[in-house]
Amino acid sequence: MSVLESQEGSGALSPRSFALQHARPRNSFVGCSRISDYEVLGKLGEGTFGEVHRARSKKTGKLVALKKIIMHNEKDGFPITALREIRLLKLLNHQNILRLEDMAVEHPARGSDKRKRPIMYMVTPYMDHDLSGLLENPSVHFTEPQIKCYMLQLLEGLKYLHANRILHRDMKAANLLINNKGILQIADFGLARHYDGETPKPGQGGGEGKREYTSLVVTRWYRPPELLMHLRRYTTAIDMWGVGCVFGEMLTGKPILAGESDGHQLELIFELCGTPTDDNMPGWRSLPGAENLCPRPRQGNLGYRFREHGPQAVSLLKELLKLDWKKRINAIDALQHPYFRTPPYPAKPHELPAFEESHELDRRKFHDRRAAMPPAPRGGTVGRGPHDDRGPDYRNGVNGAGRYGPPPRNNRGPAPPGDDRVPAWYRDRGLPPRPPPPADGGDYADPYRDRGRPPRGGPGGGTRPDVDTYIPSYDRDPRRDDRRRRDDMMRDDRRGGAEPWDRDQYRDRRRDWDDRSRTSRTRSRSRSPMRDRDRDRDRDREPRDMYRR
Numbered sequence: 001m002s003v004l005e006s007q008e009g010s011g012a013l014s015p016r017s018f019a020l021q022h023a024r025p026r027n028s029f030v031g032c033s034r035i036s037d038y039e040v041l042g043k044l045g046e047g048t049f050g051e052v053h054r055a056r057s058k059k060t061g062k063l064v065a066l067k068k069i070i071m072h073n074e075k076d077g078f079p080i081t082a083l084r085e086i087r088l089l090k091l092l093n094h095q096n097i098l099r100l101e102d103m104a105v106e107h108p109a110r111g112s113d114k115r116k117r118p119i120m121y122m123v124t125p126y127m128d129h130d131l132s133g134l135l136e137n138p139s140v141h142f143t144e145p146q147i148k149c150y151m152l153q154l155l156e157g158l159k160y161l162h163a164n165r166i167l168h169r170d171m172k173a174a175n176l177l178i179n180n181k182g183i184l185q186i187a188d189f190g191l192a193r194h195y196d197g198e199t200p201k202p203g204q205g206g207g208e209g210k211r212e213y214t215s216l217v218v219t220r221w222y223r224p225p226e227l228l229m230h231l232r233r234y235t236t237a238i239d240m241w242g243v244g245c246v247f248g249e250m251l252t253g254k255p256i257l258a259g260e261s262d263g264h265q266l267e268l269i270f271e272l273c274g275t276p277t278d279d280n281m282p283g284w285r286s287l288p289g290a291e292n293l294c295p296r297p298r299q300g301n302l303g304y305r306f307r308e309h310g311p312q313a314v315s316l317l318k319e320l321l322k323l324d325w326k327k328r329i330n331a332i333d334a335l336q337h338p339y340f341r342t343p344p345y346p347a348k349p350h351e352l353p354a355f356e357e358s359h360e361l362d363r364r365k366f367h368d369r370r371a372a373m374p375p376a377p378r379g380g381t382v383g384r385g386p387h388d389d390r391g392p393d394y395r396n397g398v399n400g401a402g403r404y405g406p407p408p409r410n411n412r413g414p415a416p417p418g419d420d421r422v423p424a425w426y427r428d429r430g431l432p433p434r435p436p437p438p439a440d441g442g443d444y445a446d447p448y449r450d451r452g453r454p455p456r457g458g459p460g461g462g463t464r465p466d467v468d469t470y471i472p473s474y475d476r477d478p479r480r481d482d483r484r485r486r487d488d489m490m491r492d493d494r495r496g497g498a499e500p501w502d503r504d505q506y507r508d509r510r511r512d513w514d515d516r517s518r519t520s521r522t523r524s525r526s527r528s529p530m531r532d533r534d535r536d537r538d539r540d541r542e543p544r545d546m547y548r549r
């Protein structure tokens with residue numbers, strides 16, 4: 001019996017049986033090597049936990065990625081999010097899920113500070129691109145067969161995860177890695193967790209949630225409406241919304257719902273998918289985050305906005321971006337959607353072209369190239385940011401402005417005088433500009449993002465008080481802002497949403513955490529994470545036109 005079959009219809013599993021059912025072949029995980037077993041070749045990017053480097057195994061000659069696990073606060077020990085990611089990745093075994101092959105340890109040099117801890121690295125196969133990097137490369141233009149090929153692989157990976165009761169909880173283009181053989185793999189399991197509920201069934205959408213989890217998950221641009229309204233009893237449908245956003249992003253070449261705050265995110269969703277009613281989103285009124293919500297009734301412009309991609313693409317997108325999380329299409333059904341059976345048919349992975357590498361650090365290269373492009377004809381209006389007084393529709397291109405795809409890449413004219421605060425490459429991307437850094441870098445510094453780190457110089461190091469602090473930081477991308485989410489999520493999960501096999505460990509850690517936070521509260525009240533979170537939530541409740549108060 002396969003892992004998947006054994007999971008079908010069974011109830012909650014004990015930690016031991018879960019681990020046994022997910023066992024990978026013994027030879028698929030090396031164990032723990034020394035960092036000297038790898039030749040480090042260069043930096044690929046920086047994640048929440050630490051830097052990612054390209055390296056070559058001295059034993060096999062294979063290219064790998066080494067993800068260094070940074071301990072932001074030595075006293076906290078090994079980050080729990082990294083432990084979760086490692087444990088889950090070790091259990092998973094699927095062609096479309098990034099494979100953890102080894103852990104490598106770097107011991108501090110002899111004679112160095114005795115208190116220094118060893119540094120751990122996660123070793124995964126090297127992938128040539130992440131999807132978001134690839135979409136930013138001006139010389140890459142996705143064809144329809146190519147998009148279908150990536151979508152099928154993404155859905156196969158998610159079908160496997162959901163059948164194995166795993167919620168990814170951070171579905172986004174930046175977490176989808178692609179190699180030059182056309183293989184797509186889901187990566188970054190730092191927010192993932194075991195799901196205690198029914199596995200998706202054909203024709204039954206996401207079904208009903210069984211228990212509560214933290215709603216502080218998923219990067220904002222990819223966060224479904226039910227999470228923005230603080231549903232805690234959510235299901236695998238939260239990942240399917242992210243697939244819809246990624247699908248739209250592949251079709252248009254840029255993120256389709258680039259909200260500047262949680263409230264603004266909902267506003268963009270309603271513009272695209274229509275406003276919630278008792279018919280299209282039953283139960284929405286009783287969600288805690290819907291209390292003060294009074295959106296202007298709208299039908300949604302999804303069909304119009306994506307009309308050039310054909311009726312089948314629009315139909316699949318509508319299924320994935322359904323407001324009703326119980327009826328939102330699941331991965332099993334999405335794989336059967338007529339979109340994949342309508343010409344042009346999906347390409348096979350090996351038929352896809354190879355592209356120039358595109359990782360986080362390569363992006364600057366593309367941005368510079370795009371900045372050198374001649375300005376497009378005047379006319380568009382996106383990319384002016386939160387200070388723009390023309391309203392969110394203009395800023396985010398929801399009315400079709402700012403489409404980013406095959407050339408011409410934008411429909412905007414040269415920036416008006418005085419608009420030079422937005423970098424040229426960023427204006428071309430048609431996304432809202434990052435909030436301006438405070439003059440002294442002090443008042444609005446993000447206490448989460450910068451916690452335990454030296455202050456970041458330059459742009460992106462602080463946020464304005466009228467948007468939540470979980471804003472995409474555009475010199476990198478929205479995923480850099482996960483740390484606060486992850487910290488909050490861990491805290492929330494420890495209160496009751498922890499996996500059963502984690503509870504004892506969590507109880508101990510919780511006790512530690514409580515002790516630590518008591519000490520730090522006495523030391524400095526301003527560093528209390530709970531206080532910061534409440535303040536951030538208050539910010540997001542700032543009155544907007546769709547709220548009653």
Ligand SMILES: Nc1ncnc2c1ncn2[C@@H]1O[C@H](COP(=O)(O)OP(=O)(O)OP(=O)(O)O)[C@@H](O)[C@H]1O
Nearest residue numbers: 045047048049052065124125126127130359360479
């Ligand atoms: N196996 C890999 N092969 C090639 N590049 C990789 C690989 N894993 C990660 N990267 C690159 O490193 C960057 C950061 O990795 P990753 O997203 O896994 O880190 P993270 O700490 O979880 O980040 P985040 O804060 O974005 O959640 C990514 O932008 C990706 O381009």
